[in-house]
């Protein structure tokens with residue numbers, strides 16, 4: 337079959353929940369992807385902030401292959417070696433005490449919500465606790481995760497949502513304060529809002545919410561699914577704010593391509609969950625946790641954070657220049673390798689033109705061009721991207 341035929345066949349049988357771009361990807365190598373016609377693309381999206389080390393990394397692939405030959409799955413009724421090691425490495429990196437491995441980001445959010453509710457239930461025995469979430473947030477598409485996602489368009493046709501969720505404005509401390517009451521059990525937000533348009537939390541907001549949580553014994557849940565795992569220059573974004581959340585969620589780059597997520601907590605909170613409270617057949621199986629282990633090893637051996645910090649500074653400067661040079665780009669926001677440009681033309685037009693020119697970038701919200709590249713990109717890769725972007729912007733302007 338040729339590309340056109342594959343796309344027609346896929347459109348016949350896949351549930352139509354995505355408007356896919358008209359390319360059929362076949363393989364990847366480093367920061368480049370190739371479609372089935374052999375066309376090469378510079379990838380500045382990393383499978384939506386997933387492939388931290390780029391594609392076809394031999395060390396990573398070999399670790400997965402050797403785990404496949406040993407043991408892929410056992411269920412959580414027994415102990416296994418990779419999950420044990422992954423739990424140690426992840427909790428240490430996050431400064432948390434315990435972790436539950438999930439199969440996706442949305443499931444990590446589900447678990448975080450259940451843990452927060454159970455913790456509150458244990459305190460006062462009531463079951464009408466409230467959660468405060470943020471407008472323009474994104475936490476996933478399952479019913480619980482959707483219920484704390486501040487995007488009415490995603491929720492409307494699927495109501496009723498889970499109850500007792502209230503929405504505040506991100507980076508607006510007063511709007512959070514006005515919703516806090518004796519029933520509030522948790523406040524959830526992304527340290528850097530991703531899908532909502534690349535908005536980092538301000539120091540003031542992070543400190544302020546933390547203080548509200550401490551004063552009222554409310555749990556702070558930070559969703560680090562997109563901004564965590566080194567993307568902003570520290571293993572987790574909150575580590576730049578000098579605060580510690582009570583519950584943290586992770587996924588996306590956690591396994592760098594295998595389906596794995598996690599929610600973590602400090603002992604005081606984690607101990608609210610007891611046998612029978614939560615479970616998952618696959619969750620954290622030996623195959624995916626072998627990947628998690630390898631990911632943590634490679635962060636160290638490849639000095640990933642150092643690359644993020646040096647190259648993202650360069651990326652940031654180059655993006656600033658685009659704001660200065662083109663009227664259709666009005667702002668630049670971000671942290672580390674999580675950057676966004678606000679554009680006044682339909683952002684999808686830029687995404688499509690970029691694909692034609694061999695560059696993969698994605699959007700966030702309706703007017704933000706999002707850059708969440710593999711964490712290994714070099715300054716040369718940035719130059720290559722900027723050159724393509726400039727040629728597109730020249731055309732459009």
Ligand SMILES: *Cc1c(COP(=O)(O)O)cnc(C)c1O
Nearest residue numbers: 440441442474475476530561562
């Ligand atoms: C992607 C994402 C999720 C959902 O993760 P899935 O693996 O798609 O379920 C949740 N929160 C944030 C911040 C995300 O970026």
